[in-house]
Amino acid sequence: MNDLSGIFLTDPEAEARAPLAPPDAPMAMPTQILEQQPRRILPMLLAPFRPARRPSREA
Amino acid sequence: MDAPSDWRVGLIRLVLLSASILIGCGGFVLFLRYGAADGLDVMDVLRAALILVSTFWLAWGAVQAFAGLTTRPRQPARHDGPLTSRCVILVPVYNEDPAATFPRIAAMEASLQRTGMAAHFHFAILSDTRDDATAEAERKGLHRLLALTGAEGRIFYRRRENNRGRKAGNIEDFITRSGGAYDLAIILDADSLMEGDTLVEMVRRMEAAPELGLLQTLPQIVNARSRFGRIQQFAAAFYSPIFCRGLAMMQGRTGPFWGHNAIVRVRAFAESCGLPELSGPPPFGGHILSHDYVEAALLARAGWQVRVDDDLTGSYEEGPENMVLHAKRDRRWCQGNLQHARLLTAPGLKPWSRFVFVQGILAYLSPVIWLAFLLCSIAAPLFVPPINYFPIEGWRWPVIPVSQTSQAVALAICIVGLLFLPKLLILIDAGLRRRAAGFGGALAAARSVGAELAFSALSAPVFLMFNTRSVMQVVAGVDGGWPAQARGDGRMTLTEAWQASSWIVISGLLGGALAFVLSPALLPWLAPVIVPMMAAPVIIAWSSAPARATLYQTPAEARVPDVLELDAAFRNAWATPLPGSRIAAG
Numbered sequence: 001m002n003d004l005s006g007i008f009l010t011d012p013e014a015e016a017r018a019p020l021a022p023p024d025a026p027m028a029m030p031t032q033i034l035e036q037q038p039r040r041i042l043p044m045l046l047a048p049f050r051p052a053r054r055p056s057r058e059a
Numbered sequence: 060m061d062a063p064s065d066w067r068v069g070l071i072r073l074v075l076l077s078a079s080i081l082i083g084c085g086g087f088v089l090f091l092r093y094g095a096a097d098g099l100d101v102m103d104v105l106r107a108a109l110i111l112v113s114t115f116w117l118a119w120g121a122v123q124a125f126a127g128l129t130t131r132p133r134q135p136a137r138h139d140g141p142l143t144s145r146c147v148i149l150v151p152v153y154n155e156d157p158a159a160t161f162p163r164i165a166a167m168e169a170s171l172q173r174t175g176m177a178a179h180f181h182f183a184i185l186s187d188t189r190d191d192a193t194a195e196a197e198r199k200g201l202h203r204l205l206a207l208t209g210a211e212g213r214i215f216y217r218r219r220e221n222n223r224g225r226k227a228g229n230i231e232d233f234i235t236r237s238g239g240a241y242d243l244a245i246i247l248d249a250d251s252l253m254e255g256d257t258l259v260e261m262v263r264r265m266e267a268a269p270e271l272g273l274l275q276t277l278p279q280i281v282n283a284r285s286r287f288g289r290i291q292q293f294a295a296a297f298y299s300p301i302f303c304r305g306l307a308m309m310q311g312r313t314g315p316f317w318g319h320n321a322i323v324r325v326r327a328f329a330e331s332c333g334l335p336e337l338s339g340p341p342p343f344g345g346h347i348l349s350h351d352y353v354e355a356a357l358l359a360r361a362g363w364q365v366r367v368d369d370d371l372t373g374s375y376e377e378g379p380e381n382m383v384l385h386a387k388r389d390r391r392w393c394q395g396n397l398q399h400a401r402l403l404t405a406p407g408l409k410p411w412s413r414f415v416f417v418q419g420i421l422a423y424l425s426p427v428i429w430l431a432f433l434l435c436s437i438a439a440p441l442f443v444p445p446i447n448y449f450p451i452e453g454w455r456w457p458v459i460p461v462s463q464t465s466q467a468v469a470l471a472i473c474i475v476g477l478l479f480l481p482k483l484l485i486l487i488d489a490g491l492r493r494r495a496a497g498f499g500g501a502l503a504a505a506r507s508v509g510a511e512l513a514f515s516a517l518s519a520p521v522f523l524m525f526n527t528r529s530v531m532q533v534v535a536g537v538d539g540g541w542p543a544q545a546r547g548d549g550r551m552t553l554t555e556a557w558q559a560s561s562w563i564v565i566s567g568l569l570g571g572a573l574a575f576v577l578s579p580a581l582l583p584w585l586a587p588v589i590v591p592m593m594a595a596p597v598i599i600a601w602s603s604a605p606a607r608a609t610l611y612q613t614p615a616e617a618r619v620p621d622v623l624e625l626d627a628a629f630r631n632a633w634a635t636p637l638p639g640s641r642i643a644a645g
Contacts, residue, residue: 020205021216022233023240026237026239027239027325028235028329029231030330031333033405034337035405
């Protein structure tokens with residue numbers, strides 16, 4: 001008969017060192033946005049005067 | 060309790076807020092009239108402005124109690140069928156003594172067994188313990204816990220290698236690894252205790268209200284032994300339910316979360332409550348310390364209802380046993396609440412959630428405002444303009460300014476009334492509705508309230524100073540860290556109390572000397588503040604001693620709840636050297 005004592009620990013002290021972990025059932029928890037992005041006032045004011053973007057000839 | 064209609068909640072909020080602002084404005088006007096008697100100066104206006112904010116804050120607390128006295132708890136929606144949800148009870152621990160924490164888990168498990176619904180509940184002990192010896196005791200304690208309860212397969216344990224995000228990060232770590240296995244999670248503190256019936260009832264209410272993201276209970280303080288602890292325990296049991304009912308009337312869909320003794324819908328929490336680190340260094344940047352208020356705001360932002368049910372009993376926690384431990388805990392909460400200033404403009408939050416942040420900030424700024432008012436009052440004589448006895452041109456008789464001391468007396472009476480009247484009304488209400496029976500009867504409750512009011516008056520200036528120091532430390536950028544919460548009997552010698560509060564005594568002496576030199580007439584007014592400051596070590600040491608009087612009885616002492624009896628039994632079992640025999644659930 002194979003000796004399984006090295007695989008299945010019966011020592012309570014050893015069992016205590018390998019405690020039962022919670023089930024493996026991952027769930028996403030996305031990080032929330034709580035801080036306003038800093039608004040750059042000057043670019044906002046100048047936006048209407050910015051020339052329209054044109055694609056380059058290579059595009 | 061379905062969410063009351065928006066207009067009704069809006070109306071209650073409007074009425075109570077308006078009343079508080081009006082009372083604050085009344086204080087402002089009374090003080091301005093008093094100050095203007097000898098000629099209006101900049102210091103008068105500044106002091107009147109400080110009185111405006113302080114009186115508003117006092118009134119806001121008082122009107123919540125008045126509102127709470129006007130109604131009874133409403134019957135919430137629930138269902139009586141079999142439970143269908145999978146629920147996990149989360150017990151985050153951080154360097155806590157397993158000999159205190161694990162018997163509580165055993166007690167809740169046994170209490171759940173008595174409901175016959177234990178199979179629907181798992182426990183997860185989420186260790187953030189940094190101390191290796193304590194961690195080793197936790198691992199061994201788990202084995203003992205399983206032997207005591209026989210709940211193997213329903214009680215789990217895991218220890219994080221790093222404690223990123225502290226308690227909020229601990230919960231988040233669990234949800235990202237194991238959240239998919241559960242519909243609901245009951246979040247506890249290491250010192251929480253809840254009756255099995257209450258745990259089941261919370262699940263029933265969550266199942267009956269699919270839009271409900273979080274349900275908070277009002278925990279009662281138990282197991283207090285010191286004078287200070289028992290006063291807090293009594294106050295929490297006697298006054299808090301009424302204040303909580305007032306709060307519940309105003310909550311609408313944006314109720315509170317106090318971080319523990321609450322149940323959350325795991326999916327809602329996962330979707331909405333992943334907390335970022337704030338930019339910049341602590342104390343205003345970094346991890347969000349008082350995460351509970353923020354999580355409540357985020358759930359509401361995502362459209363979930365957050366609710367406190369003030370009718371739910373069977374929810375307990377322990378409190379600090381002395382004033383210094385209380386101040387230390389308050390130091391953490393102070394930093395956490397002031398950090399919320401960074402979140403006032405967070406995108407998408409409900410206006411009421413922002414106002415809740417303002418309330419938290421004001422709670423800690425209010426004592427500082429009072430202190431500023433006192434200091435301004437001491438310095439006021441330096442700013443008084445010379446009296447003009449001939450203000451009317453061509454009139455050759457002197458005009459003697461009429462004293463407006465009556466205005467100041469009226470203001471003082473109003474302020475004392477705002478402090479004491481809600482508690483006295485709660486006492487009368489308890490007598491009339493026979494709630495006082497649980498507190499030893501109307502007479503015993505009256506004696507306890509009287510003693511509590513006297514102690515509040517004595518301890519308030521000491522807490523005012525602790526609070527002010529906390530705010531100064533936070534504003535100066537000193538990070539208070541997150542020390543492990545010390546529990547135990549908490550008794551302090553006079554020497555220890557002196558070491559913790561000598562600076563308060565010196566501040567009191569300096570304040571008194573300054574008032575004696577600059578405005579001696581103010582000394583009688585300042586005495587209720589300065590004398591307790593000078594006696595701070597005596598107050599701290601005296602109140603930390605074990606309570607012998609029969610005062611401050613609470614319903615949980617008059618009739619010990621089952622889960623507390625179970626906790627005591629498991630503590631005894633834990634104290635025996637051999638694994639204790641299982642305690643019968645039936």
